[in-house]
Amino acid sequence: AQSVAQPEDQVNVAEGNPLTVKCTYSVSGNPYLFWYVQYPNRGLQFLLKYITGDNLVKGSYGFEAEFNKSQTSFHLKKPSALVSDSALYFCAVRGSPLYSSNTGKLIFGQGTTLQVKP
Amino acid sequence: DSGVTQTPKHLITATGQRVTLRCSPRSGDLSVYWYQQSLDQGLQFLIHYYNGEERAKGNILERFSAQQFPDLHSELNLSSLELGDSALYFCASSVGEGTSGYEQYFGPGTRLTVT
Numbered sequence: 001a002q003s004v005a006q007p008e009d010q011v012n013v014a015e016g017n018p019l020t021v022k023c024t025y026s027v028s029g030n031p032y033l034f035w036y037v038q039y040p041n042r043g044l045q046f047l048l049k050y051i052t053g054d055n056l057v058k059g060s061y062g063f064e065a066e067f068n069k070s071q072t073s074f075h076l077k078k079p080s081a082l083v084s085d086s087a088l089y090f091c092a093v094r095g096s097p098l099y100s101s102n103t104g105k106l107i108f109g110q111g112t113t114l115q116v117k118p
Numbered sequence: 119d120s121g122v123t124q125t126p127k128h129l130i131t132a133t134g135q136r137v138t139l140r141c142s143p144r145s146g147d148l149s150v151y152w153y154q155q156s157l158d159q160g161l162q163f164l165i166h167y168y169n170g171e172e173r174a175k176g177n178i179l180e181r182f183s184a185q186q187f188p189d190l191h192s193e194l195n196l197s198s199l200e201l202g203d204s205a206l207y208f209c210a211s212s213v214g215e216g217t218s219g220y221e222q223y224f225g226p227g228t229r230l231t232v233t
Contacts, residue, residue: 032219034222036224042227043120043208043225043227045120046120046221046223049219051219094219104168104214105166106151106153106163106210107163111161
């Protein structure tokens with residue numbers, strides 16, 4: 001079965017401190033991994049993706065994510081958090097292409113609310 | 119702004135009714151995806167169209183149907199609505215046909231409330 005787990009419902013961090021939002025995945029074959037952010041009453045906004053290559057992926061707004069194949073993880077990180085980073089973050093994995101019914105399908109985690117306090 | 123547009127933004131209707139949600143993908147994108155976001159189910163994939171053809175189906179009820187038109191816009195039709203259909207419905211588009219690693223860009227969503 002394919003799945004994504006975000007073990008923390010909420011992450012609290014002080015402004016200026018580094019942040020990490022955790023994500024683990026389970027998928028057949030090589031994973032295509034994505035992070036999205038959702039602000040209140042808005043759609044999901046693409047942050048970054050891992051397809052292949054370097055395990056450290058850089059994305060929008062200073063975010064980066066580290067792919068770890070042995071731990072099946074894809075944690076989102078930022079060296080210095082901003083209050084404006086407060087939002088709901090989703091990790092997603094593309095369904096395995098081994099199954100035609102998965103074409104293009106994104107499987108999302110339950111989301112992690114990031115709260116950055118001044 | 120992702121470039122994906124959805125109308126209407128809000129929809130309030132009664133049980134048993136039928137509604138149509140509309141999506142226009144980003145310019146140049148051939149794939150359209152529909153997702154449902156609810157508090158209890160999270161974000162769930164419903165259906166994927168590529169250049170007018172259905173490519174994959176997810177947890178889409180038989181009461182729901184979709185299509186993609188020659189101009190690439192898509193419509194999601196929800197019929198015999200139930201209270202549990204109340205949710206945020208997102209459309210997303212991507213340039214690829216789904217087998218590659220192209221990211222999907224999401225519209226602002228349509229919030230459906232069934233009373």
